[in-house]
Amino acid sequence: MKKLTKSYLLSAVAALVVLTSSCTKEAAQSTEDAEIAASKTTASSTSILVAASTSTTTTATAAAKDSLALMNACPPGGKKDTVAFSALSASITTYLTTNYAGSTFQKAFKIANRSGVLEGYVVAINFNSKPVGLKFDASGNFVQVLEQRERPDIAGGPGWHKGGRFENRGGLRGDTLALSALPAAIKTYFATNYATDTLLHAVVTRNDTSYIIISANKGLFATAFASKLVFVKRVQLNPRPAKHTPVDPATLPAAITTYLTTTYPGFVLDKAFAQKQNNVVNKYVVLIDASGTRYAVEFDSTGKFVKSTAVR
CATH class of the missing domain: 3.10.450.360 (Nuclear Transport Factor 2; Chain: A,)
Structure with missing residues (x-):
């Protein structure tokens, strides 16, 4: 992380x-x-x-x-x-x-x-x-x-x-999980229920061993599983069927960093995605942890806040 x-x-x-x-x-x-x-x-x-x-x-x-x-x-x-x-x-x-x-x-x-x-x-x-x-x-x-x-x-x-x-x-314990390391039960769930999803990112929480999977399927989704690998919910983060590409946080518009620092003091940035159409960025989705609650925060291409979704 x-x-x-x-x-x-x-x-x-x-x-x-x-x-x-x-x-x-x-x-x-x-x-x-x-x-x-x-x-x-x-x-x-x-x-x-x-x-x-x-x-x-x-x-x-x-x-x-x-x-x-x-x-x-x-x-x-x-x-x-x-x-x-x-x-x-x-x-x-x-x-x-x-x-x-x-x-x-x-x-x-x-x-x-x-x-x-x-x-x-x-x-x-x-x-x-x-x-x-x-x-x-x-x-x-x-x-x-x-x-x-x-x-x-x-x-x-x-x-x-x-x-x-x-x-x-302090960056001592990251919670990003390699997609290849996902439990078999989660892989099977996706294969059965969301077979056309492209898995992009996975997080396993440190304390309750729950999972959040970010995937793309004509839009961006967050799918949550409880500690016993039981499906909890699926949240649509972005409905547009656009390409979502991981981006280096250091390259995000300064307005995004300012907004997150002000609105979510103490947050941890987990992953950032740029939404592209015709190879031009028109939106950003930033996944953060704010005191144990996960949010997907959406911004336009200039870094202006659009919406925030509490995932889990």
């Missing part, structure tokens, strides 16, 4: 969102928030903690020992207050249902600056058993997918440590 900026890879976990002591709350803080805030005195002054657990009955103490951080979720000295899903604007809920179909709402906050002026919202969801933190502006427009860090890495440094969940940001 090639590294374009800081990279993070997250194991499949359910998410419960709690706030660090850095973002104050007007009302009294819950016992759960207080215990977790007290457990991390070196937390970033702008982060929100995400308690990582596979159990829905995790206690606050246990959550405090195993938590992740949504970085830069609050402005310095900012204030937050929880909001119900029903209180979120239609633009936010529409964004969630459109871009993260099947996700589970965890918690949301409205975020104000130190003067009390509303700056936006932070929404945490559980998508494919992985926590995703999303930031929206005060009008409910999507801003970015928030970077995640493990507790020991919140307060600075490279933001990762060897052996940790985000070790891949």
Whole structure:
């Protein structure tokens, strides 16, 4: 896996969102928030903690020992207050249902600056058993997918440590898989169901051993398989029957790099494809990993953002 900026890879976990002591709350803080805030005195002054657990009955103490951080979720000295899903604007809920179909709402906050002026919202969801933190502006427009860090890495440094969940940001563990090394069950599935597909790229996730296969068949597709090689879903990334050619990330338009760095802080670039018609590039599709969730981000020939698809 090639590294374009800081990279993070997250194991499949359910998410419960709690706030660090850095973002104050007007009302009294819950016992759960207080215990977790007290457990991390070196937390970033702008982060929100995400308690990582596979159990829905995790206690606050246990959550405090195993938590992740949504970085830069609050402005310095900012204030937050929880909001119900029903209180979120239609633009936010529409964004969630459109871009993260099947996700589970965890918690949301409205975020104000130190003067009390509303700056936006932070929404945490559980998508494919992985926590995703999303930031929206005060009008409910999507801003970015928030970077995640493990507790020991919140307060600075490279933001990762060897052996940790985000070790891949240092390029120590790639997850690209040779097409020839695909499990026989996956090869058989394609031969039976998508025999005319041309396989282009394969990824095996580090933590849950699931697979994502990129293929072309009068368009570009991502096909996902669970850890037991069970078919999960097939997503059409690009409907045009054009030629898709792998490209060196270093040759991508600067606008693409800028957009990805701003919108998906901490992302890892996996693979980039150029769509060509009459041997002229008219579109790019860039596959990235943003804190454990895979996205296919589409741009036009100049590097202008077109759309983003959450694959798995």
